[in-house]
Amino acid sequence: xxIMATIDLTLNIWRQKDNDSLGEFEIYQLNNxxxxxxxxxxxxxxxxxLTREGKIPVAFDHDCREGICGMCGAxxxxxxxxxxxxxxxxxxxxxxxxxxxxxxxxxxxxRAFPVKRDLMIDRSAxxxxxxxxxxxxxxxxxxxxxxxxxxPSDKAELAMDAAACIGCGACVASCPNGAAMLFTGAKISQxxxxxxxxxxxxxxxxxxIDAMDKEGFGNCSNAKECEAVCPKSIxxxxxARLNREYAKAAFLxxxxx
Amino acid sequence: MWIVRFFxxxxxxxxxxxFTGMLLFLFLCTHVMGNSTIYLxxxxxxxxxxxxxxxxxxxxxxxxxxxIIVSLHVGFGLNLYFKNREEGDSRxxxxxxxxxxxxxxxxxxxSGLFILVFLLVHVAGFTFRDEHEPISxxxxxxxxxxxxxxxxxxxxxxLGLHLSHGFWSMLQTFGVNHPRYNKLISSLSLFFSVFFFLxxxxxxxxxxxxxxxxY
Numbered sequence: 001x002x003i004m005a006t007i008d009l010t011l012n013i014w015r016q017k018d019n020d021s022l023g024e025f026e027i028y029q030l031n032n033x034x035x036x037x038x039x040x041x042x043x044x045x046x047x048x049x050l051t052r053e054g055k056i057p058v059a060f061d062h063d064c065r066e067g068i069c070g071m072c073g074a075x076x077x078x079x080x081x082x083x084x085x086x087x088x089x090x091x092x093x094x095x096x097x098x099x100x101x102x103x104x105x106x107x108x109x110x111r112a113f114p115v116k117r118d119l120m121i122d123r124s125a126x127x128x129x130x131x132x133x134x135x136x137x138x139x140x141x142x143x144x145x146x147x148x149x150x151x152p153s154d155k156a157e158l159a160m161d162a163a164a165c166i167g168c169g170a171c172v173a174s175c176p177n178g179a180a181m182l183f184t185g186a187k188i189s190q191x192x193x194x195x196x197x198x199x200x201x202x203x204x205x206x207x208x209i210d211a212m213d214k215e216g217f218g219n220c221s222n223a224k225e226c227e228a229v230c231p232k233s234i235x236x237x238x239x240a241r242l243n244r245e246y247a248k249a250a251f252l253x254x255x256x257x
Numbered sequence: 258m259w260i261v262r263f264f265x266x267x268x269x270x271x272x273x274x275x276f277t278g279m280l281l282f283l284f285l286c287t288h289v290m291g292n293s294t295i296y297l298x299x300x301x302x303x304x305x306x307x308x309x310x311x312x313x314x315x316x317x318x319x320x321x322x323x324x325i326i327v328s329l330h331v332g333f334g335l336n337l338y339f340k341n342r343e344e345g346d347s348r349x350x351x352x353x354x355x356x357x358x359x360x361x362x363x364x365x366x367x368s369g370l371f372i373l374v375f376l377l378v379h380v381a382g383f384t385f386r387d388e389h390e391p392i393s394x395x396x397x398x399x400x401x402x403x404x405x406x407x408x409x410x411x412x413x414x415x416l417g418l419h420l421s422h423g424f425w426s427m428l429q430t431f432g433v434n435h436p437r438y439n440k441l442i443s444s445l446s447l448f449f450s451v452f453f454f455l456x457x458x459x460x461x462x463x464x465x466x467x468x469x470x471x472y
Contacts, residue, residue: 012350025350078353109348174355176363178344179267209266218341219267222426223362228355237434243268244432250263 006032007099011046013058014106019114019122025104035095039082040065040072042094060119067091067231070166073173074119075106080170080229088168088231108173111216112180125215126167126183132211133204134187136196155193162189164232171226171234177218182226184212185238188245205242205249270333275430277330278423282449284323289456295396296463299472303393320384331373338366361422368419375412397464397472406461413458417450424449 008031016023030049033042040062047057063071067088074089076082082092097103107115112125165186172180188205191197197204220239227236263269291309294301310316354363361368382399383392390398400406424446428434433442463469 014350075349075351078349078351079355104351106349106351111344176344177341179341181267206262209268210262213267217267218344219271219337221337221341221362221365222422222429223359224356225354225359236429237436240429240432240434243271243430246266246268247272247432250259250266250269253259 003095010102012104039092040090059117065090070168073168080174086233110172110178129211133207159193162186170229174225174229179220180217181220181239185242186234189238189241202249202253205245271430273333275427277326278427280326299393306392368415371415400461401464406465409461410458417454421450
C-alpha cells in the first residue's frame with residue numbers, strides 16, 4: 001500500500017463541558033493532515049483551526065509525547081490508543097489511516113474514570129490504589145554497598161516488564177467489565193518480585209485490592225482485552241500473580257485483620 | 258473477619274467461581290466415566306447404576322454437595338455479571354474487541370444459564386423419575402427421542418463452549434499462568450471441551466441414529 005503524504009479525515013469527537021454536563025459527538029472535517037504527524041499532532045492542527053475560527057479547542061491529556069508518561073489516551077474507533085499494537089496515542093502515526101476515513105474519538109470510559117472535559121478523564125482512582133500500598137517503606141540511613149542485595153536477572157527482567165506500566169488506563173477502558181486488574185497486577189508484581197518489595201507483600205496485596213474494589217472497578221472475567229490494547233504489552237501473567245499474591249495474603253497473612 | 262473480607266473482594270469472588278468450577282469439572286469427569294458404560298451395553302450400564310445406588314449415603318452426600326456447589330457457582334456468577342454489567346459495552350459509541358475468538362468469554366453467563374436449564378431438565382428426567390422403570394431402558398427411551406435428544410446435543414455443545422473458556426479461566430484465576438505451560442493449558446481447554454462433547458452428546462446420537470439398536 002502506498003502511503004500518501006497527506007490525508008483528509010472526518011473526525012467524530014466526543015465533546016463534554018465537564019463531568020456534570022451531558023456530552024455529545026461533534027463532527028469536524030480536517031484536510032491535508034501529514035501522514036508523518038502523530039495522532040496528537042493531528043489534534044493540535046484541529047485545535048489551531050478551531051481557535052482561529054473562534055471555537056473552543058478539544059481538551060485532551062498529553063505530556064511527554066514519546067510514549068512513556070501515560071497521560072495521553074483515547075478510544076479510536078472502539079480501540080484504546082487506536083489500531084496499532086503496543087503504542088500510545090502520541091506514538092500512533094497518521095500513516096495508519098487512509099484519506100476519507102471517519103474516526104470516532106471517545107474518552108477512556110469507566111465508572112472509576114469520570115470525564116473531566118472532552119477527552120480528558122480523571123484517573124486519580126489509580127493514584128489512590130498506589131497510595132494504599134504500591135510502594136516500599138524505606139528507613140533511610142547510610143547508603144548501602146552496591147550489589148549487596150542480590151537479584152537474579154530473570155526476576156529483575158520480570159519486575160521490569162511489570163514496571164513498564166505507565167498507568168494510562170487503557171486496560172480499564174477496554175475491559176468489558178471496567179476492571180483494573182492489569183494495572184494493579186503490574187504494580188503489585190513490580191514490587192513483590194524484588195527483595196526490596198517482598199517484606200510488605202501481604203499487607204500490600206490486601207490494601208491495594210481493597211482500594212481497587214472501593215474505587216468501583218469491575219471484576220476480571222479473563223477476556224484478555226487489557227493485554228491486547230496495553231501500549232506497554234503488560235502480560236496477564238501479572239493478573240495471575242496478583243491472584244496468587246492476594247490469596248496468599250488473605251489466607252496466610254500474620255496480621256489479625 | 259479475614260474470610261468474609263476475602264469472599265467480598267473481587268478476587269475472592271473469582272476464586273469461588275474457579276473453585277466451584279473445578280469441583281464441577283471433576284464431577285463431569287466421574288460422570289463421563291460412569292456414562293461411558295452405556296457404550297458397552299445396557300447390562301453394563303444397569304449394573305453400574307445399581308452398584309452406585311447400592312450406596313445411598315454416598316449418592317445422597319454427592320447430591321447435596323453438588324446442589325451447594327452449583328448454587329454457589331450460579332449465585333456468584335450472577336452476582337459478578339450484574340456488577341460488571343453496570344459498566345457494560347454500551348459505554349462507547351463504537352466497540353471493537355481486539356481479542357479474537359472471545360465468543361466463549363463474552364457468553365459465559367448465557368452458556369452457564371443454558372446449562373442450568375439443561376440441568377433442571379436432566380435432573381427432572383433422570384433423578385426424579387418413576388423408580389419402576391430400569392434406568393438403562395429410560396435412557397434409551399428419553400434420549401432416543403428427537404426433541405429430547407437434540408436438546409441434549411445442543412446443551413453439550415454449549416457445555417463445550419463454556420468449558421473452552423472456563424477451564425483456562427479457572428487456572429488463570431488460581432494464578433496458574435507460566436509460559437512453559439500456557440500452550441498445554443490452552444490445548445487442554447480445547448481437548449476437554451471436545452472430549453466432553455463427544456462422550457456426552459454421543460449418547461443421544463448413539464440412540465437417535467440407531468447405532469444403539471442392539472444396546
